Amino acid sequence: MYKAPVEEIAFTLKHVAGMGEAMSSGLFGDLGEDLVEAILSEAGRFATEEVAPLAEIGDRQGARLVDGEVRLPDGWRDLYRNWIAGGWNGLTAPEAFGGQALPDMLNVAALEMWNSGSMAFALAPTLTMGAIEAVYTHGSAALKETYLEKMVSGEWTGTMNLTEPHAGSDLGALKARAERRPDGSYRIFGQKIFITWGEHDAADNIIHLVLARLPDAPAGTRGISLFLVPKFLVNDDGSLGPRNDLFCHSLEHKLGIHGSPTCTMIYGDGRFGGDKGAIGWVVGEENKGLACMFTMMNNARLAVGMQGVAIAEAATQKALAYAKERTQGRAPGSTGAGMSPIIDHPDIARTLLTMKALTQGSRAISYACAHAIDMSRRAGEASRHWQERAALLTPIAKSFSTDAGVEVASLGIQVHGGMGFIEETGAARYLRDARIAPIYEGTNGIQAIDLVTRKLPLSGGDQVMGFIGELKAIAEAVGRSNLDGFGETAARLAVAIADLDAATAWLLAALADGRAAEALAGATPYQRLFGLVLTGCYLAKGALAEGGDGKGGGRIALCRFAAENLLAETAALRDRVVNGAASLAAARILLA
Amino acid sequence: MYKAPVEEIAFTLKHVAGMGEAMSSGLFGDLGEDLVEAILSEAGRFATEEVAPLAEIGDRQGARLVDGEVRLPDGWRDLYRNWIAGGWNGLTAPEAFGGQALPDMLNVAALEMWNSGSMAFALAPTLTMGAIEAVYTHGSAALKETYLEKMVSGEWTGTMNLTEPHAGSDLGALKARAERRPDGSYRIFGQKIFITWGEHDAADNIIHLVLARLPDAPAGTRGISLFLVPKFLVNDDGSLGPRNDLFCHSLEHKLGIHGSPTCTMIYGDGRFGGDKGAIGWVVGEENKGLACMFTMMNNARLAVGMQGVAIAEAATQKALAYAKERTQGRAPGSTGAGMSPIIDHPDIARTLLTMKALTQGSRAISYACAHAIDMSRRAGEASRHWQERAALLTPIAKSFSTDAGVEVASLGIQVHGGMGFIEETGAARYLRDARIAPIYEGTNGIQAIDLVTRKLPLSGGDQVMGFIGELKAIAEAVGRSNLDGFGETAARLAVAIADLDAATAWLLAALADGRAAEALAGATPYQRLFGLVLTGCYLAKGALAEGGDGKGGGRIALCRFAAENLLAETAALRDRVVNGAASLAAARILLA
Incomplete structure (x- = not known):
């Protein structure tokens, strides 16, 4: 059973991802170590004791559509209620609407733990947090006044309605339409698919954010507007009014995340009587919906990256426990009488260490991304630098972590042998759940295009080259350290960073030459290259911080x-x- | 929907895997090209038109245990009956018992197609063929007389009962026991798990081959005997007698291959009245059961390798079709009006070409392994050489192909984007089915141990070094060829083969020095290294055979x-x- 690795998380936040410096330089206000520890411990306890035990029933029962209503798995409604009662939904939300305005780094760490407990469950707050951000950043004062407090508390959940059957990665192709009404509201019509937690029975209201087109909108992505469309209309006194003209038509039958209702939503078919058209209000300006989406995209993509980290952590814990307990054969050098624990076999040890390194590497990358997001909001003159850093790290955090989630979950099955293929063991669920993360919120191929064509050119390439310079400094620090056990680490890191350096320079030159097809052909390998180098460097950073006194987490050995x-x-x-x-x-x- | 790639299969058999030379040198008797083509075409038709259409219902319904009987998915009983009516079960079986005694290469190619159609279905004949081989090679004349004809026709299916809860990879730990009876028969007692097609309603009888221990047997693997234990006893006239004392206690709830009943079998609990103990007969000598198992292990492991090839092929076909049809965004260089087919995006093209290369590489390796098995039985003085070659190739074929099956199936989901995660699309089933193949019939980690510690030392290392020499000759032939389009292929192959050469020499030296732990630490990377080099070399061999006339399958481009x-x-x-x-x-x- 999953146990939240609170110490490891706290160490990575503080010593690897930059929380220590941010706190000591006062950028996180009066946030102190005690509070950080208290939050992480309590989040870990809740994830371990409350969320994780309900993951299996969620997978087995799944969300069910009964008479037009979505029923969550047994126990999940109470779980959600208890979770919001703990105040977890508003960790980073603005204080004006009841949030705690804490750094994103803390929220991301907590998200990791919720997702390790149950990725299907953690999707609900993940979507709500994204919706809060969009409304807070772009919504009118009236929209904020009416909706934000209940969304921040979690009494109302939020959704993102982007995808349509013919518009997935390419939002320019979407067809949902909106009509202006004289009272300043809009009527929304259309079908949206793959809407996560689009309908359920755990919250009193569901606030849908829906991308749609106005009749006179320009073609393509410049003609998309974002609308807030509540399931129940809200009266002037804040009480719930009539049902809006939208409903969940069907649920998808998915490989994983069964407890998370993935809905096809129909807007404006008049099912509940009255005028047709779901009533909504524009968020931000008309035809600027895509810009509103981009605001929250860093956070949403990072949140999906956390799912990869979370599954990798949980799968590693499970495999490690099994490998210590299960005995088969005799390991080389075994001196005991009977069979050896399989963890003593070199191949199993290699597998488990690979799982650990990928988990800790992807965690560090993701937390560093959260740190950059936090800094971009608090670092004064340096905000622009940190905004670029967050932009650069986001596709890597999303893709590397979600690929790691799939790879580690698959290795976890392998460690379990035949038992890994049996659903009751629970190892297979991690792979089934993990498999969506490289796809949604922008496939990892889309992330790679974003990384190469939009992020590398930031500040004329200075952002990425500056970052690579920082990585070189880490490798040099390893070389200068007198810590035992680093082996060839310094030299290996230097070579890997040189590979990243060369590939980056080549891509920047190709882009400058207009050789986009050539650059894009290598985008996915480049993205993995970046993630691997960061894994090595961040593991080294942690190892240097821990030192070689033999205590602690064996970070030098894992880094090596x-x-x-x-x-x-x-x-x-x-x-x-x-x-x-x-x-x-x-x-x-061959592909013709 | 899957369409059997009959031409590609025939080409690989003939020009890459060695069937052409074997036929022209008369080693395959009077087998002619026409017959090969007819067999492959008809097998392909059956796999495409009869098996594949029933795969989805098999996955959805699964095998069910009802009142102690296993019910197959709708239509599967008739499917199996039609399949044996086509004579497919006896393709390689001895003529004396109704088989056709055709080369294993042909059977393996057909197996690939059955498995692409439905891996869960193809498991039934896979197990029966293994059981036929064990009985034919080691059974007494009386056992052969009584059982083989019906097993060869497929009227009776076969199973292998090895695994127990505490004995998976380590068969020495098994506890099932056998008692001698004065009439020369035995009584078998114990529990076996993970028994594929252990019980079902498509055959009149099921012949279980069961590993068990006699009371006076030595400890460990030297004390294991193999017994034939039929579900129904067989009367002297060949008719079916009373039910034997064995039954299916439960079915596993698995990640994939749902249509294949994975049974827990109980032997000797007296459920059907009379004396306790399932009646069986020893196959081969007492306490030599493991040797009997080893006889069939090459074939069984190769058969699992074919599952990897089969899933990779089917997943590639599906992803390719989707990528041609689905449009999103604008590919670089696109000149058309609307969105581009996603196959035009470089990252999708890279993914699909990787899938194709892994599929064709693993196919070639597996067919080459089958060729070596065939040659080991027909090549006269060279039989020992080919036996070693088969032994060397088997772990690579098993592991590389099954890893490719998982990897390609996962990439196939990714190509489908969000649709890939929806079960009805069918892409996810390939991953769920594929995931068992790296585990059963010896995990791929066990294959790597076998490759390094048992196969590399064959003939004092001469076998593997001779093989590497043959690979060098392929690279040199590419270098000498005047065929356009090979690019850097010759140089790249030479470097990769040099890597294999160096790693092999290092491992042989480590083994000779008694540094087993060090050698085993690198066993899995070595196994993949070997598979990758073989992929490159066999793709080159095919490309050289096809030539550069622009016709054919674009083999030079794929090889490059x-x-x-x-x-x-x-x-x-x-x-x-x-x-x-x-x-x-x-x-x-870190693992303590």
């Missing part, structure tokens, strides 16, 4: 394992970026 | 893509083998 067993892949990845495009282009005849 | 985009990984894998053990050993403190 990653440096000497995982990082050599960077050469192949650089090669694919720099040399791969020609053969890819030539082989397209 | 693999050489320039996939093979660079070999340097990292060699590095892990040669340099990875120290940091792995040091990091074990």
Whole structure:
């Protein structure tokens, strides 16, 4: 059973991701170590004791559509109620609407733990938090007044309605339409698919944020507007009014996250009588809906990255426990009488260490991304730098962590042998749940396009090159350290960073030359290359902070394992970026 | 929907895996091209038109245990009856018992197609064929006389009963017991788990091969005997007699292969009255059960490898079709008006080409393994050489193909985007089904141990070094060829083969020095290294055979893509083998 790794999380926040410096320089206000520890401990307790025990029933029962209503799995309604009663929904939300305005880093750490407990459950607050951010940043005063407090408390949940059957990655193709009404409201019509927690029975109201097109809107993404469309209209006194013209038509039958209702939503078909059209209000300006979406995209993508970290952590814990207990065969060097615990077999040890390194690496990348988001809001003149850093880290955090979630969950099944394939064991659920994360909120291929074409050119390439410079400093610090046990780490890191450096320079040159197809051919290998290098460097940063006194988490040993067993892949990845495009282009005849 | 790639399969058999030479040198008797083509075409038709359409219902309904009887999914009983009516079960079986004694290569190619159609369905004949081989090779004349004809026709199916809760990879730990009876029969008692097709309603009888221990047996694997234990006893006239004392206690609830009943079998609890103990007969000698198992292990492991190839092929076909049809965004260089087919986006093209290369590579490796098995039975003085070659290739075929099955199926989901996560799309089933193949019939970690510790030392290392020499000759032939389009293939292959060469030499030296733990630490990376090199070399062999006339399958382009985009990984894998053990050993403190 999952146990929240509170100490590991606290260490990574403080020593690797930058929370320590931010706190000591006063950027996080009067937030003290005691409060951080208290929040993490209590979040960990809730995730471990309340959320995780309900994950399996959520998977088995799934969300069910009964007579047009969505029923959550047994116990989930109370779980959600208890969760909001703990005040968790408003951790980072503005104080004016009842939130605690704490740094995103803390929220992301807590999100990791909710997701480890049950990814399907944690999706509800993930979506609500995104909706809060969109309304707070772009909504009118009236919208904020009417909706935010209940959303911050979690009494009302939020959704994002983007996808339509023919518009997934390409939002420009969407067809949902909106009509202006004289009273300043709008009527929304259309069908949206894949709407997470689009309907359920745990909250009194559901606030849908819906992308749609006005009749006179320009074609493509410049003609999209964002609307707030509540399930129940809200009276002037704040009480709930009549049902709005929208409903959940069906639920998807999915590979994983069964407890999370994935809804097809129908807007404006007049099912509840009266005039057709779901009543909504524009969020931000007309035709600027995509800009509103982009505001929250960093956070939403990072939140999905946390799902990858979370599954990797939970799957690693499970595999580790099994490998210590299960005995088979005799490991080399075994001196005992009977069979060895399988953890003593070198191949199993390699697998588990790989799982640990990927988990801790993706955690550090994701927390560093959250740190950059926090800094972008608090660092004064340096805000723009941190905004760029957050923008640069976001696609890497999203893609590397979600790929790690799938890979680690799959390795976790393998460690369990035949038992891993049996659903009751629980290892398979991690793979089923994890598999969506590289897809939604922008597929990892889309992340790679974003990384290469939009993020590398930030500040003319200075942002990424400056970051690489910081990574070199970490490798040099390892080289200067007198800590035992680093082995070849310093040299390995230096080579890996040089691979990143070379691939980055090549891509920037290709983009400058207008060779977009060549650059894009290597986008996914480049994205992984970046994530691997960051994994090595962040593990090293943690190892340097922990030191070599033998206490602590064995960080030097894990860092060395990653440096000497995982990082050599960077050469192949650089090669694919720099040399791969020609053969890819030539082989397209096979795809005709 | 899957369509059997009959031409691709025939080409690979003939030009890559060695069937062409074997036929022209008369080793396959009077087997002619026409017959090969007819068999492959008809097998392909049956897999495409009869098996594949019933895969989804098999997945959805699964096998069900009702009142102690296992009911197959709707339509599967008739499907099985039609399949045996086609004579497919006896393709390679001995003619004396009604088989056709055709080469294993053909059977393996057909198995690929059945498995692409439905892996859960194809497991039934896979197990029966293994049981036929064990009885034919080791059984007494009386056992053969009584059982083989019906097993060869498929009227009776076969099973392998190895695993017990505490004995999976380690068969020495098994506890099922056998007692001798004065009439020469035995009584079997015990529980077996994970018994594939252990009970079902499609065959008149089920012949269980069961590993158990005699009371006076030595401890460990030297005290295991193999018994034939029929579900229904067989009368002297060949008619079915009373029910034997064994039954299916429960079915597993699994991640995939839902249509295949995975049974817990109970032997000897007296449920059907009379004396307790399931009646059985020893196959081979007492206490030599493991040797009997080893006889069929090459074939069984290769058969599981075919499942990997099969899923990879089916998943690739599905993703390719979707990527041609689905439009999103504008690909670089797109000149059309609307959205581009996603196949035009470089990242999707890279994904699909990777899927194709892994599929064709694992197919070629597996067919080459089947070729070696065939040659080991027909090549006269060279039989021992081919036996070693088969032994060497088996763990690679099993592990590389099953890993490819999982990887390609997962990539296939990714190509489908959000639709890939929806069960009705069918892409997710491939991943769920594929995930067992790296586990059963010896986990891929066990395959790696086998490859390094038992197969590399064959003929004092001469077998593997001779094989590497053959691979070098392929790389040199690419270098000498005047065929356009090979790009850097020759140089890339040479480097990859040099990596394999160096890693092999290092492992042989480590084994000779008694550094088993160090050698085993790199066993899995080495196994993948070998598979990748073989992929490159076999794609090159096919490309050389096809030539560069622009007709055919674009093999030169695919080979170049693999050489320039996939093979660079070999340097990292060699590095892990040669340099990875120290940091792995040091990091074990993390696993305490």
